[in-house]
Amino acid sequence: MGGVIFSINGRLEYLELRRLIENGNREESxxxxxxxxxxxxxxxxxxxxxxxxSGEKGSNDHxxxxxxxxxxxxxSLPLRDMEISDRSKGDAITKGLTLxxxxxxxxxxxxxxxxxxxxxxxxxxxxxxxxxxxxxxIFWWNKPFNVQSPIVxxxxxxxxxxxxxxxxxxxxxxxxxxxxxxxxxxxxxECERHPTGRxxxxxxxxxxxxxxxxxxxxxxxxACAIRRCLLDVEDEIERMExxxxxxxxxxxxxxxxxxxxxxxxxxxxGVLSPLRRxxxxxxxxIFSWCPKGAPIQHTIVKIPDSFDPLHGPLLIAxxxxxxxxxxxxxxxxxxxxxxxxxxxxxxxxxxxxxxxxRSGDRDLTIGVMNxxxxxxxxxxLAAQSSFHPPELCMLAQEAHRWKFAIFYxxxxxxxxxxxxxxxxxxxxxxxLGIYHSRGSxxxxxxxxxxxxxxxxxxxxxxxxxxxxxxxxxxxITHFRYEKVNRLMPLTxxxxxxxxxxxxxxxxxxxxxxxxxxxxxxxxxxxxxxKHLDIKIEFEFGSGQGQAxxxxxxxxxxNLSFLQVESHSPASSFGHILFSHFVGRCRKLKELGxxxxxxxxxxxxxxxxxxxxxxxxxxxxxxxxxxxxxSSLAHPQTPSQPLLPNLRVVRVYPIPxxxxxxxxxxxxxxxxxxxxxxMTKASSKDPKIxxxxxxxxxxxxxxxxxxxxxxxxxxLMELKNPFPAQLYCLKRPPSGSVIKIQRS
Numbered sequence: 001m002g003g004v005i006f007s008i009n010g011r012l013e014y015l016e017l018r019r020l021i022e023n024g025n026r027e028e029s030x031x032x033x034x035x036x037x038x039x040x041x042x043x044x045x046x047x048x049x050x051x052x053x054s055g056e057k058g059s060n061d062h063x064x065x066x067x068x069x070x071x072x073x074x075x076s077l078p079l080r081d082m083e084i085s086d087r088s089k090g091d092a093i094t095k096g097l098t099l100x101x102x103x104x105x106x107x108x109x110x111x112x113x114x115x116x117x118x119x120x121x122x123x124x125x126x127x128x129x130x131x132x133x134x135x136x137x138i139f140w141w142n143k144p145f146n147v148q149s150p151i152v153x154x155x156x157x158x159x160x161x162x163x164x165x166x167x168x169x170x171x172x173x174x175x176x177x178x179x180x181x182x183x184x185x186x187x188x189x190e191c192e193r194h195p196t197g198r199x200x201x202x203x204x205x206x207x208x209x210x211x212x213x214x215x216x217x218x219x220x221x222x223a224c225a226i227r228r229c230l231l232d233v234e235d236e237i238e239r240m241e242x243x244x245x246x247x248x249x250x251x252x253x254x255x256x257x258x259x260x261x262x263x264x265x266x267x268x269x270g271v272l273s274p275l276r277r278x279x280x281x282x283x284x285x286i287f288s289w290c291p292k293g294a295p296i297q298h299t300i301v302k303i304p305d306s307f308d309p310l311h312g313p314l315l316i317a318x319x320x321x322x323x324x325x326x327x328x329x330x331x332x333x334x335x336x337x338x339x340x341x342x343x344x345x346x347x348x349x350x351x352x353x354x355x356x357x358r359s360g361d362r363d364l365t366i367g368v369m370n371x372x373x374x375x376x377x378x379x380x381l382a383a384q385s386s387f388h389p390p391e392l393c394m395l396a397q398e399a400h401r402w403k404f405a406i407f408y409x410x411x412x413x414x415x416x417x418x419x420x421x422x423x424x425x426x427x428x429x430x431x432l433g434i435y436h437s438r439g440s441x442x443x444x445x446x447x448x449x450x451x452x453x454x455x456x457x458x459x460x461x462x463x464x465x466x467x468x469x470x471x472x473x474x475x476i477t478h479f480r481y482e483k484v485n486r487l488m489p490l491t492x493x494x495x496x497x498x499x500x501x502x503x504x505x506x507x508x509x510x511x512x513x514x515x516x517x518x519x520x521x522x523x524x525x526x527x528x529x530k531h532l533d534i535k536i537e538f539e540f541g542s543g544q545g546q547a548x549x550x551x552x553x554x555x556x557x558n559l560s561f562l563q564v565e566s567h568s569p570a571s572s573f574g575h576i577l578f579s580h581f582v583g584r585c586r587k588l589k590e591l592g593x594x595x596x597x598x599x600x601x602x603x604x605x606x607x608x609x610x611x612x613x614x615x616x617x618x619x620x621x622x623x624x625x626x627x628x629x630s631s632l633a634h635p636q637t638p639s640q641p642l643l644p645n646l647r648v649v650r651v652y653p654i655p656x657x658x659x660x661x662x663x664x665x666x667x668x669x670x671x672x673x674x675x676x677x678m679t680k681a682s683s684k685d686p687k688i689x690x691x692x693x694x695x696x697x698x699x700x701x702x703x704x705x706x707x708x709x710x711x712x713x714x715l716m717e718l719k720n721p722f723p724a725q726l727y728c729l730k731r732p733p734s735g736s737v738i739k740i741q742r743s
Contacts, residue, residue, distance in 0.1 A: 005150040006070055012242055019067050092141075099137050102130045204233065283323075284330040287316060292336035292365075303338045303367035303406065307351050312336075313358075331360035338367040339391050341409075349390050356398055363403035363428055366395060370409055392418035399425040399448075406433035408484075411463065416446055423448040430454050434469070435461040435484055446470070462491040462512070466502050476503045480510040490514035490537060493550070500524050507531065515539060521549040529556050533563040538572040547574030551581040559585045563592035563617070570597040575605065583609035592617035596654055600627035607631075607642050614647045614689075619654040625666050633673040644688050646677070652697035667712045667738070670696045674740045678724055695739045702728050705736040 207225035293304030294311035313333045399422030457478040508531040677691035698705040727739040
């Protein structure tokens with residue numbers, strides 16, 4: 001292989017070198033083929049057998065114009081040193097090693113001759129070959145080795161007298177047409193061949209069609225014709241394989257070039273992006289709305305991790321020079337700081353100083369928490385030292401810029417001493433959260449937040465009480481007592497009562513509390529409280545006395561939102577007094593109830609007293625699901641229906657999980673309830689409000705929810721049961737929501 005090959009009208013053919021060197025105008029003998037080899041005896045047999053073709057030119061050697069064009073193409077083309085070198089498989093290292101070995105043999109033989117040692121005749125003969133091999137490698141240093149593919153030259157000429165095997169039908173019929181110089185032929189080559197091997201049409205004709213599909217043996221003449229036909233077919237297959245390889249090689253090159261052009265176009269389209277023409281002020285405003293750090297899973301310190309280099313401002317500053325310049329001059333981008341205190345960790349100090357300097361004089365959102373991976377013993381040892389964490393000292397110097405601050409620290413005074421410089425300077429502080437991972441404060445009074453005139457929101461863990469802080473309590477309108485983790489106990493009710501009594505202007509309150517058997521119950525009246533979210537549990541053995549006393553002592557005349565959740569047994573919750581408490585809240589508009597132990601009758605008693613609510617969120621167990629929804633759709637007393645002002649209802653099964661999947665009956669009851677409440681079918685009273693939206697949380701994915709809805713509607717024989725739209729929405733992280741909205 002190797003050398004050169006010519007592409008003539010899409011066909012790859014070899015031409016004889018001797019004819020190219022000569023003037024290309026002499027006729028060769030009929031025994032020389034187009035590839036420089038002897039003519040195939042099949043052609044001679046064909047000529048002798050049928051007497052045809054003796055006057056035809058059956059090879060490329062009979063075309064002087066072809067050789068003239070090929071010689072002209074070779075003379076006009078420049079040298080292709082790079083293309084020839086690309087086909088070399090023997091580099092300088094292999095050739096050099098061979099020369100070194102040969103030279104070593106010659107030197108060794110000469111040394112033995114000088115030392116008058118015996119030299120055999122075989123070694124002398126080898127010496128002659130070695131010397132000759134030395135000169136061969138020197139003169140053939142740049143000669144390619146083991147070349148497998150030839151260099152293709154394209155000859156865009158018209159083939160008129162080359163023969164039928166290399167000529168298309170269109171080329172014969174249209175003498176004035178020109179051949180395409182492409183690698184792919186313009187027309188599919190003719191395929192029909194007679195036993196003589198000559199092409200006359202497009203289809204292959206069998207030399208013995210009568211034998212196909214039978215078990216008869218061919219005659220000698222038929223066998224000879226079949227062999228000649230198979231040889232022609234094999235030649236055609238080889239030619240097609242060669243063309244296929246060429247087309248595949250060309251396709252790979254074109255695909256590579258296409259990818260380069262796409263990359264080139266992509267890079268240059270970026271230059272025309274409108275983002276490059278944005279004013280720096282507009283880009284700065286966009287940056288200020290970007291996330292300030294990586295999202296975190298911590299339930300308390302919900303401030304994003306601003307020091308993560310793959311999120312937030314540190315990522316934006318790495319994009320390009322112009323973005324970095326805008327980011328460095330955008331103070332709002334650097335105002336969120338989340339610090340995890342780790343012993344002997346110097347890097348955080350440098351990054352903290354960077355954020356503090358770049359944020360200018362803007363308000364800060366800070367979150368400080370102890371490393372949860374550090375053991376309690378290590379934390380206690382660090383607290384006994386006099387070393388103050390440098391991060392806290394740096395934050396204390398910027399206390400005048402604190403706006404939102406959360407501290408999740410061990411209950412040791414050393415941490416608050418490190419923040420002592422902030423005392424009297426927190427005049428911008430609006431929200432404060434203090435959580436202790438374990439125990440209570442060593443010294444119960446924290447004075448650094450004493451001068452906080454704008455402080456309106458507080459959040460504590462169960463170990464913190466209002467007596468631990470010196471603050472102006474008249475400014476507090478939002479308060480939350482929450483359970484930090486599963487291991488931390490709930491807040492005793494007496495602490496919650498202390499908070500409610502000490503905050504006269506409280507409007508929003510969220511409590512996670514427990515009622516002990518010895519808890520003293522006092523009257524609690526709060527005229528300004530509008531929003532109450534309470535998760536309450538009752539100590540085992542406390543009975544209904546404590547619960548009933550608590551609901552009876554609670555007076556919230558202006559309450560508009562109430563969310564109650566309890567896992568206590570029904571005998572401990574005090575449902576009757578709770579329903580009376582709901583009835584006393586005459587301005588209540590939104591009610592959420594999650595009582596796992598409540599029976600259907602107890603829930604219905606609560607709902608009958610909630611005549612003013614417009615939005616209901618209801619958690620229902622297996623036993624109470626059907627009765628409650630049926631009562632909402634078909635009241636026992638039509639003149640006094642349940643929840644006459646109801647506009648929005650949200651229902652979800654409890655426990656909410658894949659272990660409990662509502663059956664088709666439950667789904668049908670929900671759809672029927674929504675149908676009747678949206679069409680006034682449950683009551684003919686014109687004062688009854690129509691339901692706007694009903695939603696059911698489904699514990700399975702959205703596909704399963706959609707299939708359940710289709711099955712339910714089919715069983716109810718309702719394709720469009722009421723003027724409403726039905727949706728199946730995805731509810732992260734899992735599950736779905738079946739939503740019915742009135743049109």
